[in-house]
Amino acid sequence: MEKLLCGVDLGGTKLSVGLIDPAGRIHDKIIVYDHVGKEENMVVEQITRLIMQLIASNGLRESDLQGIGVGFPGHVRYNDGITITTSNLKGFKNFPLRQAVAKNFNIPVLLDNDANAQAWCEYKFGAGRGYDTLIFLTISTGIGAGIILNNKLYRGITGTAGEFGHTIVNSNSKQRCTCGNEGCLMACACGRALPEIFKKKIEEGYKTSLPVPDDFDYSQVDGKFILKGIEMGDPLSISIIDECAENIGIGIYNIFQIFNPPLIILGGGLMHWGEAYLTRVKNKFYQLARDMIFDKIEIVESEAGGDAGLIGAAALLLE
Amino acid sequence: MEKLLCGVDLGGTKLSVGLIDPAGRIHDKIIVYDHVGKEENMVVEQITRLIMQLIASNGLRESDLQGIGVGFPGHVRYNDGITITTSNLKGFKNFPLRQAVAKNFNIPVLLDNDANAQAWCEYKFGAGRGYDTLIFLTISTGIGAGIILNNKLYRGITGTAGEFGHTIVNSNSKQRCTCGNEGCLMACACGRALPEIFKKKIEEGYKTSLPVPDDFDYSQVDGKFILKGIEMGDPLSISIIDECAENIGIGIYNIFQIFNPPLIILGGGLMHWGEAYLTRVKNKFYQLARDMIFDKIEIVESEAGGDAGLIGAAALLLE
Numbered sequence: 001m002e003k004l005l006c007g008v009d010l011g012g013t014k015l016s017v018g019l020i021d022p023a024g025r026i027h028d029k030i031i032v033y034d035h036v037g038k039e040e041n042m043v044v045e046q047i048t049r050l051i052m053q054l055i056a057s058n059g060l061r062e063s064d065l066q067g068i069g070v071g072f073p074g075h076v077r078y079n080d081g082i083t084i085t086t087s088n089l090k091g092f093k094n095f096p097l098r099q100a101v102a103k104n105f106n107i108p109v110l111l112d113n114d115a116n117a118q119a120w121c122e123y124k125f126g127a128g129r130g131y132d133t134l135i136f137l138t139i140s141t142g143i144g145a146g147i148i149l150n151n152k153l154y155r156g157i158t159g160t161a162g163e164f165g166h167t168i169v170n171s172n173s174k175q176r177c178t179c180g181n182e183g184c185l186m187a188c189a190c191g192r193a194l195p196e197i198f199k200k201k202i203e204e205g206y207k208t209s210l211p212v213p214d215d216f217d218y219s220q221v222d223g224k225f226i227l228k229g230i231e232m233g234d235p236l237s238i239s240i241i242d243e244c245a246e247n248i249g250i251g252i253y254n255i256f257q258i259f260n261p262p263l264i265i266l267g268g269g270l271m272h273w274g275e276a277y278l279t280r281v282k283n284k285f286y287q288l289a290r291d292m293i294f295d296k297i298e299i300v301e302s303e304a305g306g307d308a309g310l311i312g313a314a315a316l317l318l319e
Numbered sequence: 320m321e322k323l324l325c326g327v328d329l330g331g332t333k334l335s336v337g338l339i340d341p342a343g344r345i346h347d348k349i350i351v352y353d354h355v356g357k358e359e360n361m362v363v364e365q366i367t368r369l370i371m372q373l374i375a376s377n378g379l380r381e382s383d384l385q386g387i388g389v390g391f392p393g394h395v396r397y398n399d400g401i402t403i404t405t406s407n408l409k410g411f412k413n414f415p416l417r418q419a420v421a422k423n424f425n426i427p428v429l430l431d432n433d434a435n436a437q438a439w440c441e442y443k444f445g446a447g448r449g450y451d452t453l454i455f456l457t458i459s460t461g462i463g464a465g466i467i468l469n470n471k472l473y474r475g476i477t478g479t480a481g482e483f484g485h486t487i488v489n490s491n492s493k494q495r496c497t498c499g500n501e502g503c504l505m506a507c508a509c510g511r512a513l514p515e516i517f518k519k520k521i522e523e524g525y526k527t528s529l530p531v532p533d534d535f536d537y538s539q540v541d542g543k544f545i546l547k548g549i550e551m552g553d554p555l556s557i558s559i560i561d562e563c564a565e566n567i568g569i570g571i572y573n574i575f576q577i578f579n580p581p582l583i584i585l586g587g588g589l590m591h592w593g594e595a596y597l598t599r600v601k602n603k604f605y606q607l608a609r610d611m612i613f614d615k616i617e618i619v620e621s622e623a624g625g626d627a628g629l630i631g632a633a634a635l636l637l638e
Contacts, residue, residue, distance in 0.1 A: 077613065084613055133476070147577075154468060156579020157452070158613045163576040166611070168569050170502075172491035181607055183489075250487050257482040258466075258577065260475020288500055292485070294396065294403055294477045 003066040007314030012073050012088030017050040020314035024125030040091050044100040067108035071117035071313035078159025081111040087178050114309045116153050119146020121312030126304035127265045135255050140268035141191040169250045189247035195221040201236050208236035223270050245277050249284020267302030322385040326633030331392050331407030336369040339633035343444035359414045367423040386427035390436035390632035397478025400430040406497050433628045435472050438465020440631030445623035446584045454574050459587035460510040488569045508566035514540040520555050527555035542589050564596050568603020586621030
C-alpha cells in the first residue's frame with residue numbers, strides 16, 4: 001500500500017488536519033477552531049499535536065506517512081517555506097512556518113498558498129481531472145487562484161502568482177480592496193466587498209426586502225445574507241449578485257485572454273449563490289469573448305468541495 | 320559552423336526576410352512593402368521568392384539553413400500552423416500559412432504570432448538574457464505580448480495566449496477596442512486608440528498647440544503626432560501620454576499580480592514617447608504594487624529593436 005499523506009489546511013476560522021490516501025480520499029481528519037488569535041508558535045504546536053494525535057489514533061507511526069503539506073491563507077515564499085502576509089490570521093509576517101513544523105518531524109514538509117492547494121486538488125481529483133492546464137478561481141471572502149500549466153503549479157518567483165483578486169478590472173471604480181487599491185476584482189466581487197456594495201446600492205435608492213434598520217451594521221452583509229435576499233426575491237440582492245457576477249465574468253474573460261486555457265474552475269463560498277449567479281458569470285464571459293474563442297473552453301464549478309484545501313495540501317506532496 | 324536560420328516577419332506594412340545566425344546576428348535581409356493587399360497565396364509566393372533570392376545571393380543552398388520561422392501579426396493556431404485572424408493584413412482567415420510555405424522547401428517551417436517572436440528575441444538576445452521567466456509587452460498600433468515561463472513560450476491551447484491588450488482594465492470606460500469590447504487595455508493605451516482619446520480631450524475642453532483645423536481628420540492622430548505635441552510642450556499631448564502611461568501601468572501591475580515575474584520588458588512604437596512616458600508607467604506600477612512586491616521585479620525597455628520580430632521568428636527554430 002502506498003503511504004498516506006498528511007494535509008493541514010490552516011484557515012482564518014478553521015484548522016483542519018487530515019490523513020489522505022494517494023487517491024485523494026480522506027482517511028481521517030480533525031477540525032478545530034481555537035487556533036484563531038494564537039501566536040504563531042502556539043499554532044505550530046497545535047498543528048504538531050493534531051498530527052501526532054491523528055497518527056496515534058490510526059495506529060500509525062510517523063514513518064507511515066509520505067510527508068506533510070500545509071496550506072496557508074495568504075502570501076507564501078514558496079521555496080523558503082515562509083509565510084509573508086495574511087489578512088486571515090494574526091501575525092505570520094515573514095514566519096518560517098515550514099521549518100517550524102518540520103523540526104517536529106522527520107518527514108518532508110511543504111508549505112503553499114491555500115488556493116494553490118485547492119487548485120491542485122481540483123486538478124488531481126476534481127473538476128480538472130484529465131486536463132494538463134487549468135485556472136482555478138476561488139470566490140469567497142477574498143478571491144484567490146491557482147494556475148496549473150502543463151501539469152505543474154505555476155508559482156512565479158516568490159510563490160505569489162495567481163493573484164487575480166488584485167488585478168484591476170475597473171480603474172474608474174472607487175470601491176476599495178483590503179490592499180488599498182481601488183477597482184481590483186476583489187473590491188468589486190468578493191465577500192469582503194459586499195457591505196460596501198450593499199451600502200452603495202441603498203444610497204442609490206435601491207429597495208430591499210431584507211431587514212435594514214436605521215442603525216444597521218453593514219459589516220454583517222455577507223454571502224449568506226445576500227443569499228437570503230435572493231431566496232426572498234429581494235431586488236437589491238439580485239442586483240448585487242448581477243453586479244458581482246458581471247465582474248467575475250470580466251475577470252475570467254481576462255484570464256481567458258491571458259492564458260487561452262481549456263478550463264476555468266470556479267469555487268469558493270459565493271458559488272452557493274447558485275445557478276443564476278454562475279449563468280450570469282458565464283453570460284458575461286461569452287458576451288465579451290464572442291468570436292475570439294477558437295478552441296473549446298469549459299467554465300465549470302469546482303467538484304472537490306469543502307475539503308479541497310486539506311486534500312490539495314496533502315496531494316502537493318505528489319507534485 | 321552552425322547552420323543559419325531563416326526568419327520571416329510578415330507585418331502589416333513591412334515584410335522582412337532574413338538570414339540569422341544562431342547568435343541572433345543578421346547575416347543578410349531583404350525588406351519589401353508591396354505585399355500589402357495581396358491575396359494569401361501571392362504573399363506565400365513572394366515570401367518563397369525572397370527566401371530563395373537570399374539563399375542564392377549568399378552563395379548558399381537550402382540545406383545550409385536549419386529552417387524557416389515565420390512571425391504573423393495576428394492570431395495563430397500554433398500546432399497546426401494556421402493563421403486565424405488579423406487586423407493588420409487582408410485575408411489570412413484560417414489560412415494554412417505554415418504548410419503553404421513549407422511545401423516550397425525541404426526544411427522545417429514554423430509559424431508563430433509576431434509578439435511571441437519578439438518576446439523570444441528579447442529572451443535569447445535582448446533585455447531578457449539570463450532570465451528564465453519574463454513577460455514581453457509591445458505597445459504599438461495595437462498591444463501584443465509574449466509570455467516566457469521557465470525558458471519556454473507559453474502559448475495556451477490554441478496559441479493565442481498573452482492577449483493582454485484585450486484584457487479589460489476599465490469596465491466603466493466607453494472607449495472601444497477593435498474587438499468590439501470597451502475598456503480593454505488596447506482601447507485605453509495603444510496607437511489605434513489615440514484618435515478617440517485625442518478627440519475626447521478636445522471635447523473636454525483641453526487646449527492644444529497642435530494644428531487642429533475645423534475639418535481635422537482625427538484618424539491622423541498617431542504616436543508620432545502626439546510625440547510632436549510633446550516636443551512642443553503641448554498640454555493635451557502631455558495629458559494623453561499621462562493617461563496612456565497610467566493605463567499601461569495598470570496593465571503591467573495586473574501582469575505582476577498574475578505572473579509574479581522577475582522581469583517585464585516593454586517594447587513597441589509608443590516607447591518612442593521617451594523617458595517621461597516610461598517613468599510615468601513605472602510610477603503607476605509602483606504606486607499600485609507598493610508593499611506587495613516581495614522579490615525584485617525589473618521593468619525595462621526592449622533591447623532588440625526594430626528587427627526583433629525577424630530575429631525572433633528565426634530563433635524560434637532553436638526553442
